[in-house]
Amino acid sequence: MRASITLLSTLFLTLTFTGPALAGGHPAERTNSSDTTPPQPCTPQTVSPFRQEEIFYTLVDTLYVARTVSEAYTHFVEDFINHNPATVDGIASSFALVEPLFTNSNTAVKVQILHQAFVAPYGWVHYRIDGFNPEPTAVVDVFRFDGSCVVEHWDIIQERPVNSTSSHPLF
Numbered sequence: 559m560r561a562s563i564t565l566l567s568t569l570f571l572t573l574t575f576t577g578p579a580l581a582g583g584h585p586a587e588r589t590n591s592s593d594t595t596p597p598q599p600c601t602p603q604t605v606s607p608f609r610q611e612e613i614f615y616t617l618v619d620t621l622y623v624a625r626t627v628s629e630a631y632t633h634f635v636e637d638f639i640n641h642n643p644a645t646v647d648g649i650a651s652s653f654a655l656v657e658p659l660f661t662n663s664n665t666a667v668k669v670q671i672l673h674q675a676f677v678a679p680y681g682w683v684h685y686r687i688d689g690f691n692p693e694p695t696a697v698v699d700v701f702r703f704d705g706s707c708v709v710e711h712w713d714i715i716q717e718r719p720v721n722s723t724s725s726h727p728l729f
């Protein structure tokens with residue numbers, strides 16, 4: 559796998575959000591902080607499915623829209639299971655790769671959320687990222703919650719081919 563793709567996928571991408579409003583989302587403050595503060599990990603608390611869904615959409619808004627990466631990682635347990643092959647489990651490894659790429663000060667990268675849903679305890683986000691691979695790239699991040707915290711992550715990544723067989727656009 560190309561290094562650029564694996565790096566990109568290490569968690570999620572954030573950027574200028576130009577799509578429709580997030581269903582159930584809660585707009586976060588837009589700041590340009592360098593955001594390199596090591597994240598404070600999440601300690602799972604028992605919460606209702608409704609509250610779990612609220613936390614998921616807060617995570618989505620923080621990570622993909624506001625791009626305040628340290629804040630986003632406060633929703634992960636310290637040793638969360640990460641199936642992305644470019645990193646090891648836990649916040650430290652993932653954050654070191656993701657923060658420089660996803661921080662809102664990296665204006666070379668753009669992210670547009672396309673679809674998202676939450677069915678407890680799983681939430682997923684399908685989005686487009688420009689400015690990382692040569693061609694625009696589609697990513698799906700899947701998160702599993704335990705109570706109030708994310709405990710596991712998977713991702714799937716597809717760069718748009720220069721010449722598609724399909725007549726449909728990738729996005």
Ligand SMILES: *[C@@H]1O[C@H](CO)[C@@H](O)[C@H](O)[C@H]1NC(C)=O
Pocket residue numbers: 588589590
């Ligand atoms: C964020 O960065 C943009 C572009 O560099 C700048 O115009 C804006 O004033 C900055 N906002 C804050 C809150 O620093």
Ligand SMILES: *[C@@H]1O[C@H](CO)[C@@H](O)[C@H](O)[C@H]1NC(C)=O
Pocket residue numbers: 720721
């Ligand atoms: C895409 O298609 C064009 C036109 O057939 C061709 O010239 C070009 O080499 C193709 N590019 C790739 C990467 O396949």
